[in-house]
Amino acid sequence: MTLTSTLPMIRGVHNSPLEEYFTSGHRTCQGCESALVMKLMVKASGPRTIVLGSTGCMYVANTTYYSTPWVVPWMHTQLGSAGSAAVGTAAGLKALMNKNKIKDEPINIISFCGDGGGADMGLSAISAALTHMAYNHLILMYDNESYANTDIQVSGSSPWGANSTFSPPGKLHRIMNQRWKKNMAPMLAVGHPGVKYIATACASYAVDFMNKIRKGLKYSGPAFIHSYDPCPKGWDYDPMYSHELGMLAVEAGIWVQYEIEEGKLVLNGPSRMIAQGRRQRKPVVEFLKRQGRFAHFVDEDVDYYQSRIDEMWEKWWLPGVIPLFNEAGEPKG
């Protein structure tokens, strides 16, 4: 399978495809942004797609026997296997196509995992998958910042200080999750220089999201997208605000939207404007105070959180992206 799909860029929401390949039948929570991610993902990729789904919300709540929402072929894979599922599927199809056992045609392979499956358990297999350039596929990590399916447990991608069932605030310790969120997309981009497309995304920006899926599928070899998904259950807010919280995270500079296309970094939308100094970041407290998972924060915690976000934009060599400092301790250029 040497061919990749050539899906055109979608110019505006009115030009997006009408067909849905993720339909009724799923049982995700009201306001689940990750379900929207699934919908936009296959809407963008179209019918000639195979989807592989790691264990997590988008398996357990999403795909029930006799009521599958998937119109495209779909297969479960293990929690840590998003990378291996993509490689195995691509390798199998490639071998069969090379030997003329099946028709040689472009087939989109998308393998998704949550933050637990991607940033924690499956990191090793994703890293390996990003070194096998012979296989065309896209790995999508939908990040709702906890093991949300199993009762909201802290993951390596949870934000500092967030309340979870494994990191509850108590009488002695207010902040139980002392770890800072992993910086997945740059980690994978810097560590796997052959990969032609790595991006961050958020379904609050739907057209941008769908075009990123299409770009990931266009390039030969593996691609990776890290999607930021507000989660009403895990973040503890009214389900009607999912879309708004996604935008707020971007506007506060907590979540940064960008693509790394053949090694070239381009920030997108509000993140680009923040980096260029054309837009002021909103204070992080506006984002934090909207969610029950940060309800135990005192001023000191909010200040610390703000200082880490400030550092991202003011001290990092590549603001918002690469946490390295140059000798002068100033941003690049």
Add this chain to the structure above:
Amino acid sequence: MTTEVKDTALEREELISGAEAIAIACALADVDVITAYPIRPYDTVMQFVSKLIADGELKCEYIVAESEHSQFEIVKHASAVGARVFSGSSGVGWFYAFEALAVTCGLRLPVVAMVGNRALDDPGAFGCEHNDALAVRDLGWMLRWVDTAQEAMDAAFMAWRVAEDKRVFLPCAISTDGAFLTHSQQIVMIPDKRLVDEFLPPYDRGEFVLHPDNPITIAPQVNEDWLMEIRRQTDAAMRRARDVITEAHNDLKRIFNRGGDDPFIEEYMTDDADVVLVGMGTLALPLKVTVRRLREQGRKVGFVRIKWFRPFPQPELRAVLSRFKAVGIIDRDYSLGSPDNGGVLYNEVRSALYDGDKRVPIVGYIAGLGGREVTVPMTTEMFDYTQKVADTGIIEEPLRWIGVRD
């Protein structure tokens, strides 16, 4: 009916190891996807595989994975889109893959693997023990133990044929004793591809293939509503595997003129025997030597080798073992805390014979752990004690460790 292979060009003779024999089988079977990860002693098969690919003798997608878990996940998914696959491991590597091994059965995917049987360190040990492959015995893996390099090659052809049969669709592992078989060279008759093609049809996943032309959902959440019915289907597949193995065995005899009398067990000098020992794998070599020596002394002894552990040859063992006055089971494994603190094979054979018309006295021997050689004096000691049980009818020690320092 067996037919002689008359066209000599249809096979060639080579001095190769058990691992090399299976690597050549991969080329002859036109395997589509192979995954490798290093652990001794199985990994020598992948060294031969990679050389065959480099020399243009094997065309496949060859992936060096970053762990055994990924090794088996990759071939699992390749199998789901209709690719013939091969992988393998040893000892704790097999255990690192355990999650993938478990789900492959439930997905009914015909993954074929070679296990180079190895001890489960710690403490570190490269040598042969059977606990690695045996760990999947309850899950739906078909398990085959082989004795020679020739049998390793033939068992590989059998494994793809039986695993990929629509009536079965279960994974199959070929156990080759670490070092004793993986690394020891023997004369092997290598068949021409025409013979292999006659024996082994292409893998056809049929209505279960994952492809945009066949948009199915594989392995959704079923929970208590359906899991039991699905397990029962897997159970039915394992039950059907017996007939499919017999069919394949008959074709193997017809096409390759090999494979012995029975698909499931091999009997050696058992016709008039009073006492036999039962074992798996390369134990057969010292045992056959011992049987011949004791026969020279006029003792009526024999040996039964179990070839398929899953599906377990219960009808065969029940029919055969009940002929003798006493039976000794040799385990190159352990099952700590089990009945009589015996090995896995000991307890399986005893269970298989429980309802038999004649319940023969059985004793167990644990020997050769960690790759320790099972010698003729050791097997003689086993025959002597089993003979004593036959003569007296009294089992003082149901389970003995052989060749172990106090």
